[in-house]
Amino acid sequence: MADIQKVRDVMMSNFTKVDGIMKVSDVLDMMRNTKINAVLVEPRDGNDVYGIMTLKDIARKVIGQRRKLHETHVYEIMSKPVLSVKSDMPIPYAARFLSNFDVS
Numbered sequence: 657m658a659d660i661q662k663v664r665d666v667m668m669s670n671f672t673k674v675d676g677i678m679k680v681s682d683v684l685d686m687m688r689n690t691k692i693n694a695v696l697v698e699p700r701d702g703n704d705v706y707g708i709m710t711l712k713d714i715a716r717k718v719i720g721q722r723r724k725l726h727e728t729h730v731y732e733i734m735s736k737p738v739l740s741v742k743s744d745m746p747i748p749y750a751a752r753f754l755s756n757f758d759v760s
Contacts, residue, residue: 663750664743671696676707676731680718683709683730697734707736 673696674683683695697707709730717733718725739757741750 660746660748662743663741663745663747666747667743673698674709674730676700676729676734678730679726680709680714680728680730680733681725684714684725687711695730696738697730697736705737707731707734708738709734 672686672690672692674686676697687693687695694708694710697709699705707730713733713735714725717723718728739754739759741753745753
């Protein structure tokens with residue numbers, strides 16, 4: 657039987673983290689310069705959880721709604737909480753889990 661590929665084999669190991677109070681325009685510049693399409697948003701305190709902001713969020717929630725990039729904060733458009741899976745989960749199960757939540 658062939659080895660089943662695990663999440664750890666394909667996952668990103670390094671994430672850029674930002675503060676939710678940052679302006680979308682500043683984070684978008686950083687994303688362009690580092691050629692990434694998503695950032696993790698730091699929790700505000702010990703009772704909070706991580707968020708995520710993607711280029712898709714910027715397109716839909718800022719540009720699509722005719723909001724200004726330099727006036728919109730990351731926390732206004734991020735998705736939260738972030739879904740995660742264990743790194744040793746087989747890819748087919750991870751894909752099924754994420755598709756159940758309509759995550760692409």
